[in-house]
Amino acid sequence: MPCTTLLVGKKATYDGSTMIARNDDSPSGVFMPKKFVVVHPQEQPRHYRSVISHVEIDLPDDPMRYTAMPNAVDGSGIWAAAGVNATNVAMTATETITSNERVLGADPLVTLQKTEGKETAGGIGEEDLVVLTLPYIHSAREGVRRLGSLLETYGTYESNGIAFADRDEIWWLESIGGHHWIARRVPDECYVVMPNQFGIDAFDFADAYGAQKDYMCSADLQNFVQNNFLDLSLDGNFDPRASFGSHSDADHVYNTPRAWWMERFLNPHTYRWDGEDADFGPTSDDLPWSLVPERKVTVEDVKYVLSGHYQNTEYDPYGSHMDRTRMGAYRSIGINRNDFLGLFQIRGYMPVEYQSIEWIAEGSNAFNAIVPFYGNVEITPDYFANTTKTVSTDNFYWSNRLIAALCDASYHTAFVHVERYQEKVLSLGHQLIKQYDGLHQDVSDPGEAAKLNEKANEEIAMMAKKETDAVLDKVLYAASNGMKNSYSLSDN
Numbered sequence: 242m243p244c245t246t247l248l249v250g251k252k253a254t255y256d257g258s259t260m261i262a263r264n265d266d267s268p269s270g271v272f273m274p275k276k277f278v279v280v281h282p283q284e285q286p287r288h289y290r291s292v293i294s295h296v297e298i299d300l301p302d303d304p305m306r307y308t309a310m311p312n313a314v315d316g317s318g319i320w321a322a323a324g325v326n327a328t329n330v331a332m333t334a335t336e337t338i339t340s341n342e343r344v345l346g347a348d349p350l351v352t353l354q355k356t357e358g359k360e361t362a363g364g365i366g367e368e369d370l371v372v373l374t375l376p377y378i379h380s381a382r383e384g385v386r387r388l389g390s391l392l393e394t395y396g397t398y399e400s401n402g403i404a405f406a407d408r409d410e411i412w413w414l415e416s417i418g419g420h421h422w423i424a425r426r427v428p429d430e431c432y433v434v435m436p437n438q439f440g441i442d443a444f445d446f447a448d449a450y451g452a453q454k455d456y457m458c459s460a461d462l463q464n465f466v467q468n469n470f471l472d473l474s475l476d477g478n479f480d481p482r483a484s485f486g487s488h489s490d491a492d493h494v495y496n497t498p499r500a501w502w503m504e505r506f507l508n509p510h511t512y513r514w515d516g517e518d519a520d521f522g523p524t525s526d527d528l529p530w531s532l533v534p535e536r537k538v539t540v541e542d543v544k545y546v547l548s549g550h551y552q553n554t555e556y557d558p559y560g561s562h563m564d565r566t567r568m569g570a571y572r573s574i575g576i577n578r579n580d581f582l583g584l585f586q587i588r589g590y591m592p593v594e595y596q597s598i599e600w601i602a603e604g605s606n607a608f609n610a611i612v613p614f615y616g617n618v619e620i621t622p623d624y625f626a627n628t629t630k631t632v633s634t635d636n637f638y639w640s641n642r643l644i645a646a647l648c649d650a651s652y653h654t655a656f657v658h659v660e661r662y663q664e665k666v667l668s669l670g671h672q673l674i675k676q677y678d679g680l681h682q683d684v685s686d687p688g689e690a691a692k693l694n695e696k697a698n699e700e701i702a703m704m705a706k707k708e709t710d711a712v713l714d715k716v717l718y719a720a721s722n723g724m725k726n727s728y729s730l731s732d733n
Contacts, residue, residue, distance in 0.1 A: 243268060245499055245574045246336045246435035247543055248404055248411050248427050251589065255537040259411050261404045262543045262584035263333040264606060265310070265322050266576060274313035274638050275581045277601055277625040279618060281306050285376055292318035294353050294363030296395055304376035308599060308616055310581055313628035321371035323583035325597045325616040328379050329408060331585035334370040335401035338415055338439045339487035347469035348418025351396030364396030364419060370403060381405035381412045385424045385457055388414060393459055396420045402435055408589030408596065415439055417485050421465055424457040431531040432507060432538055436499035439486030442530040444479055488526045498523035498571035503546045507534045523571060540584065540600060541667060547582055548575035548606035559652050575607035582606055594690035595681050598674065601625065604641030608648045608659050610666035612705045613674050615694035622702030640709045647720040655719040662712035666705060673701050
């Protein structure tokens with residue numbers, strides 16, 4: 242999927258939590274409705290068959306409960322996308338990434354083959370990864386190891402990046418060709434940006450084959466690099482981005498500008514980002530994979546960055562008083578075909594019963610609001626779970642799709658209502674989580690804690706519906722007044 246990812250280590254966040262977030266975007270011209278659900282152990286398959294690749298895999302008999310954001314329209318498989326399991330381990334999959342001809346020639350992707358009536362299954366891919374991994378892992382490291390083993394065994398038909406988080410660590414895994422992979426722990430004091438491009442820019446093979454403190458990889462990766470002449474370094478400092486990634490002209494329009502804008506926002510004074518003497522520009526191939534932010538990163542920062550459309554630059558498609566030849570030159574982060582944004586906040590300072598917060602926004606991020614939910618639950622609110630193919634204001638996804646389309650058409654008159662909506666939902670969301678965190682202090686039974694989480698989630702969903710309905714009314718009014726067939730003289 243053409244997505245954007247932001248990962249923030251626990252020493253870089255405002256509250257000491259780990260945070261992983263990803264925009265799940267549809268391909269151009271496609272809009273995929275999503276729903277927020279819980280998958281119970283009895284609902285998890287014991288024998289899995291992929292719709293796209295037809296690969297078949299036997300799964301362990303001891304899955305955990307987990308949340309997911311599957312497609313609301315049947316046809317192409319589950320696409321669970323992101324979730325958090327019963328042990329407060331979160332996973333988001335996937336960020337589609339790039340590769341190059343040398344890698345794909347040495348280890349081709351594993352695609353479904355049909356010849357003379359015979360079928361050879363393909364590998365695993367974005368459709369499958371959350372279902373195959375999240376119910377069986379108890380830490381972020383376990384997530385890397387399980388998924389890495391699956392990639393080595395079954396292969397993959399696409400290049401992807403996947404994030405895992407627990408209370409202490411965040412790990413980022415990138416696939417390499419059909420069967421190889423590389424993973425790096427996000428430094429606690431840093432954040433990482435990923436814009437549909439192979440990203441890891443440094444790697445320590447000694448650690449990966451030894452203590453695995455910060456690095457892991459497929460068992461034969463070093464030999465794979467040497468045997469296929471993939472190391473492009475002149476000084477012996479292995480650069481995985483140069484070896485495994487791409488630097489195409491298309492990257493400079495579609496991918497690297499997003500990383501540039503995100504880092505420009507979070508580190509405005511660390512480098513010179515604009516002008517002829519800039520250290521980094523929108524087409525720079527050497528943008529850092531990770532940076533220490535200039536201040537601690539908040540939920541609001543993550544939402545703003547992953548809603549970005551190059552605000553305060555000449556590339557903003559909604560800009561005014563700008564060079565119109567530059568507006569919309571680069572692919573926005575908050576794009577029309579955002580399906581959802583999932584932000585997982587694992588609060589290590591809280592008891593396990595209410596440690597995980599799953600923040601959800603749906604539709605185009607430039608115009609939606611993000612809503613927090615407790616992850617340790619048996620059921621999710623209907624307003625977020627009842628999405629179907631039919632357009633309806635009775636669910637969060639379609640309401641936000643309507644708001645975005647109306648506001649885009651009358652941006653300068655309607656967006657003020659959206660800004661107030663975003664701020665109010667965030668404020669009330671924080672308020673309700675704080676309120677229920679306090680109520681949890683009087684609850685000791687895990688079952689009662691889960692019920693309190695569900696009660697909180699229902700109240701939060703009701704709040705989100707009330708505020709979403711209100712802003713839909715406002716932007717509809719603004720858009721209606723701006724219609725081309727309007728006329729100022731009335732009958733009364």
